[in-house]
Structures are given as C-alpha cells and as structure tokens.
Amino acid sequence: MRNASVLVVDDDRCSLDFMRLALSGEFAQVRTATGGIEALLALEASVPDLVITDLRMPDMDGLELLQLVKERWPEVPLILVTVEQEIATVVEAVQRGATNYLTKPVSPSSLCSIAVRALATTCASRTTADRSVPEILGSSRCMVRARHLVCLAARSDVNVLITGETGTGKELVARAIHRLSSLSRGPFIAHNCAVSPQDLFESLFFGHRRGAFTGADRDHRGLLEQADGGVLFLDELECLSLQHQGKLLRFLDDGRIQPVGSEQDRVVAVRILSATNREPERMLADGSLREDLYYRLRGFEIQLPPLRGRRQDISRLAEHFLSGTGKILTSGALDALRAFHWPGNVRQLRNALQSARALASGAMIGNRDLSLTPVSRGVLGAVGTRVLEPGAEESSLKPSPEPAKIASGGSLRSLERQALLDALRTAQGHRGKAAQALGIHRSTLRRKLRKPED
Numbered sequence: 001m002r003n004a005s006v007l008v009v010d011d012d013r014c015s016l017d018f019m020r021l022a023l024s025g026e027f028a029q030v031r032t033a034t035g036g037i038e039a040l041l042a043l044e045a046s047v048p049d050l051v052i053t054d055l056r057m058p059d060m061d062g063l064e065l066l067q068l069v070k071e072r073w074p075e076v077p078l079i080l081v082t083v084e085q086e087i088a089t090v091v092e093a094v095q096r097g098a099t100n101y102l103t104k105p106v107s108p109s110s111l112c113s114i115a116v117r118a119l120a121t122t123c124a125s126r127t128t129a130d131r132s133v134p135e136i137l138g139s140s141r142c143m144v145r146a147r148h149l150v151c152l153a154a155r156s157d158v159n160v161l162i163t164g165e166t167g168t169g170k171e172l173v174a175r176a177i178h179r180l181s182s183l184s185r186g187p188f189i190a191h192n193c194a195v196s197p198q199d200l201f202e203s204l205f206f207g208h209r210r211g212a213f214t215g216a217d218r219d220h221r222g223l224l225e226q227a228d229g230g231v232l233f234l235d236e237l238e239c240l241s242l243q244h245q246g247k248l249l250r251f252l253d254d255g256r257i258q259p260v261g262s263e264q265d266r267v268v269a270v271r272i273l274s275a276t277n278r279e280p281e282r283m284l285a286d287g288s289l290r291e292d293l294y295y296r297l298r299g300f301e302i303q304l305p306p307l308r309g310r311r312q313d314i315s316r317l318a319e320h321f322l323s324g325t326g327k328i329l330t331s332g333a334l335d336a337l338r339a340f341h342w343p344g345n346v347r348q349l350r351n352a353l354q355s356a357r358a359l360a361s362g363a364m365i366g367n368r369d370l371s372l373t374p375v376s377r378g379v380l381g382a383v384g385t386r387v388l389e390p391g392a393e394e395s396s397l398k399p400s401p402e403p404a405k406i407a408s409g410g411s412l413r414s415l416e417r418q419a420l421l422d423a424l425r426t427a428q429g430h431r432g433k434a435a436q437a438l439g440i441h442r443s444t445l446r447r448k449l450r451k452p453e454d
Contacts, residue, residue, distance in 0.1 A: 004119055005029035005046075009039040009053035009065065010081070015104075019052065019081075022108035026116060036060025040068060047073055047141065050119050052102075052111075055082040055089065063093055070097045075148040077122045079114060081106060133176050136169065137320055138313035142305040146173070149302045154180035158299030159252075161237075162275040166440055167347030168304040170275035174233045183271060186230025191223055194239040195443040201244045203260050205251075212261025224257050228268040236444070237276040237297075238283060245290045252296045272297060307342040307349060314338050317346060321353045322365075330366045340372050344438070351436055420449055 006027045010016040016032050023030045031048065033039035037059050039051070051069060055062035062080050069078055077099040082090055090101045099118040102111060133147045153160050154177050162170045171190060178188045196204060203212075207222030223232055234240070240248070251257065252272070258265035274297050276283070283289035307314065314337050318329055329337070333356075342348055356369040419438070423445075427433035435442040 003028050004049040005031065006050045006052060006115065007031050007033060007039060007042055007048040009033045009036065009051065009057070009062075011035050011054065011057045011059075015054070019106070019111060022111050023052075023115060026112045036062075036065040036068075039065060043069070043073060043076075047076060049076070049122075050115060051076055051078045052115065053078065053080060055080055055093075063089070063096070066093055066096055066098055073145075074152065075122070075145050077118045079118055132180060135172055135176055137316055138310055139316065140305075140310035140313050142310055143313060146302060146304060149300075150176050151180065153177050153300045153302065156300065157182070157271060159272045159274070159297050160300045160302060161280070161294075161298040162273065162302050162304065163280065164275075164277065164304030165306050165343075165345055166277045166444075167345035168306060169346055170277075170304060171233065171235060173302060173304065174231070174273040174275065177273060178231045178233075181231075181271075183230050187227055188231050188233065189223055189227040190233040190235065192235045192239075192441060192443050194236045194441065194447050196240065196244065198241065202247065205248070206257045207259035209259050209261035212259075216261070220259075222257065222259065224251060224268055224270055225259075227270045229270075231271045231273055234272065234274040236441070237274045238278045238288065239447070242288070242290060245293045249290065249293045249296060252293075307345040311338050314349065317349055318353060321350050322357070325357055326363055327357050327360055327365050328363060330364050333366050333370055336367050336370055336372065344440075417448075420445065 004027050006023055006029070008016060008019045008023065008030060009032075010019065011034055013034070016034065020030050020032055027050075029048075031042055031046075033042050035057050036053075039053065042048075043051075051065075053062045053065055057065075062082070066078055066080070069076060074097075078097070080090060080093050080098050080101040081104060082101060083104050090098075093101065099121070100114050102114060133150050136143065136147050136150065138144075150173055160174075160177060162173050164170055174190075175188060178184060191204075202208075203216075203220065203222065205222045205224055207225050208216050208220050210216055210218050255267050255269065256265045257268055280289060280294055280298070284291055284294060307317075315334055318334065318337060322328065337349070337352075344351070352370060352372060353365075356365045359369040359371075360366070420434070423434040423438050424431065427437060431445055432442050435445040438445065
C-alpha cells in the first residue's frame with residue numbers, strides 16, 4: 001500500500017494526529033480534515049484511495065459524509081470510527097456502504113490492519129471489474145471508476161444516463177451494462193435521436209398497424225416493442241424535441257405502448273439507457289430537457305472523461321487499435337499523440353491511427369504519418385485528421401492558420417459550417433467519410449448542414 005493515499009476525518013485534533021502518525025508507516029500520503037465539510041473540499045481537490053472518518057462531528061456526522069461519498073465517489077472505501085455504545089448506528093452505516101468500522105480507543109495495529117484490508121478488498125473488486133469490462137480500456141483513476149460504475153449499474157435495473165463528449169465511448173458503455181446485466185439475453189436496440197423523423201415519432205417508438213396512415217402497408221413493431229425484455233439505448237438524447245420527450249415520459253410512467261392505428265395497448269418491460277454529449281444541467285437551464293424526464297432517465301449516471309483528461313491511457317488505446325496490424329508507434333509519434341488535444345476523443349484517436357496505418361510505408365508509424373491538424377478547438381467538439389501527401393511538410397501539432405482567419409471574421413455558426421464544408425471537400429463529397437474524419441455521427445453532420453447560415 002506504499003502508493004496509496006488516505007484521508008482521515010475527525011474534529012478531535014489529538015485523535016486526528018494519532019491516526020495520521022499511525023497510518024504514515026503504511027501509506028504514501030495521509031491527509032487530514034477536521035470535519036465533514038473540510039473533508040468534502042479535500043475530496044474535490046484530490047480523491048484518496050481510502051477515507052477514515054469519525055462518526056460524531058459537529059458540522060456533518062459520519063453517516064452524512066458516508067452518503068455523500070458513496071453518491072459522488074462510490075469506488076472509494078470508507079471506514080467509520082465510533083464508540084462502543086453506537087454499534088447500532090455502525091450496523092446502519094455498513095448497510096449504507098461503509099467498508100468496515102473501528103471502535104475507540106483505536107490501537108495503531110488495528111487501525112493499520114483494517115485500513116490495509118479494506119484497500120486490498122477494494123483493489124481486488126476493481127481488478128474483477130477490469131476483467132468484467134475488458135472493452136473499456138485504461139488504467140487512469142477515472143476509467144477504473146467508470147468500469148466500477150458499469151458493474152454497479154449492471155447489477156440494478158434502473159435507467160442509466162451516460163454523459164460525455166462526442167467519441168468518448170458512450171454506446172460502448174451501454175453495451176457493457178447490457179452484457180453484464182440480468183437482461184443480457186434480451187435484445188439491445190440502439191437508436192440515434194438525431195435521426196428521429198419529427199412526424200413519425202409515435203410510429204418509430206410505439207409502432208403502427210397496417211392501414212394506420214398512407215404508406216402503412218404492414219404492421220410495424222416500434223423500438224420499445226423490439227426492445228421488450230431488454231434494453232433500448234437512446235443516443236444523442238439532446239436531439240429529442242420537448243413534445244417527444246413528453247411522449248417518452250408517458251411511457252416511462254406506466255410502461256404501456258399503443259401502436260398507431262390500434263385500439264389496444266400493452267405493457268412492455270424495457271430498460272432505458274440514454275446518452276448525451278451536452279451537460280444535462282445546461283439543457284435543464286435552457287429548457288431543452290424536461291426536468292421530470294431527466295430524473296426518470298437518470299436513475300444512475302455515468303460520466304465519461306475526455307481523452308485529454310486521461311492522457312496516460314493513450315498508449316494503451318493506441319496499442320489496442322494497432323493490435324494485429326504489424327504496425328507500431330515510434331516514441332516521437334507516441335509523444336505527439338499524448339500532446340494532442342483530441343476534441344474528438346477516442347473515436348478521433350482510432351481514426352487517426354487508421355489513417356496513419358495506411359500512410360506508413362514500413363512497420364513504424366512516425367510523426368509524418370500522423371499529421372494531426374486541428375480544425376479549431378471548440379468547433380463541433382471534434383477534430384479531423386488531415387492526410388499529407390508523400391513528401392509534404394509535416395505540420396505536426398501546430399494548428400493550421402485557416403481556422404484563425406475564419407474565427408476573426410465570422411460567428412461560431414459560420415466557423416462550424418466552414419469546418420463541415422472543408423471536411424466534405426476533403427472527402428470529395430462523401431458524407432460518411434467526412435463525418436468519420438470529424439469524429440461525429442453521419443446523422444449529426446447531416447443535421448448540422450441543414451441548419452440555416454447566420
């Protein structure tokens with residue numbers, strides 16, 4: 001446990017100093033907090049591997065702190081320290097998720113022994129999670145936590161909201177939850193809300209009967225009926241109109257569907273996993289997301305970090321994407337990948353390596369083969385990869401000058417549109433290739449192109 005960190009919380013300064021000294025011989029870092037509020041601030045600054053807290057504190061007791069820690073940092077084990085007379089409270093704490101407890105007076109050997117055992121048990125649990133979710137790669141703390149949350153979500157049957165920028169792997173997480181859940185033998189139906197026809201929403205989601213409207217020449221099972229007994233994954237939730245959100249909410253309330261043109265309704269059992277690349281709080285604030293729907297979909301939330309927030313995982317991801325190709329990265333190329341901003345995240349990294357593989361003449365992929373060229377940070381939330389002609393001078397990680405000229409003479413909308421058109425021009429009009437280069441869905445590209453210019 002020499003590399004582990006511990007946060008000790010107690011309003012009694014003598015007790016705090018005693019535990020800090022006792023634990024210093026076993027752990028690399030022992031931080032202290034004199035109350036629950038100070039402990040939360042310490043957790044926000046840096047998440048420790050273990051929390052040890054007193055039960056009775058004036059500003060916030062140990063049970064309250066336990067609840068907040070389990071809500072926000074569920075993978076962090078917590079040990080409660082109390083007195084002999086409060087064993088009933090300790091039982092409640094263990095039921096709420098406390099890893100273990102100690103009674104005062106605490107001996108140094110018992111403190112260290114229980115702390116080491118709690119951390120070892122948690123590490124074993126995380127290793128199991130790593131084996132259970134092999135498709136979610138990375139050893140960074142945020143990805144270890146993501147795998148842990150996937151396992152927790154899979155054990156329950158509540159709806160899950162997955163948030164994160166474009167290209168962070170939200171559908172991958174949804175499929176992992178389904179695979180590990182009790183519904184794994186049921187269907188997994190994925191739908192991108194960006195391509196939901198505005199006038200055919202009810203038919204798409206609830207189905208229709210033959211003759212219900214012009215062109216309905218046969219019965220059609222809607223997405224919810226197709227997903228009966230399994231999972232419906234709704235990607236790009238932010239594209240669902242308020243009217244359609246209300247209709248989805250009605251289904252979530254009673255689980256009933258009534259196909260268009262039918263007088264009969266029926267109950268279906270469907271778990272909803274949804275994803276958005278926008279911050280839910282902003283959507284609630286600007287009125288584009290119904291608050292009641294948000295809380296029905298967010299029974300459990302998993303936030304996926306951007307790739308630039310876990311650069312230590314880039315080498316592992318690159319190794320995975322190049323596996324079986326006979327190609328390897330030079331140290332310079334790997335340094336370039338680690339230094340890049342990656343607005344398109346893991347999807348963009350995968351596309352960049354696919355292009356580099358095609359360009360590399362030998363087994364080694366160098367900087368010239370990568371030729372990463374940002375479109376502009378903040379535009380589209382994704383960036384394409386420009387392919388250099390053989391012998392052309394490499395721009396490496398330096399942004400091309402064109403975006404700056406555009407930015408100085410136009411709005412964000414016009415800049416975004418110019419980036420879209422540039423990508424289409426490079427792809428010779430092929431929308432699928434342009435969307436792939438930009439790190440966005442083809443449907444998102446189509447939708448953005450339909451928007452009128454300023």
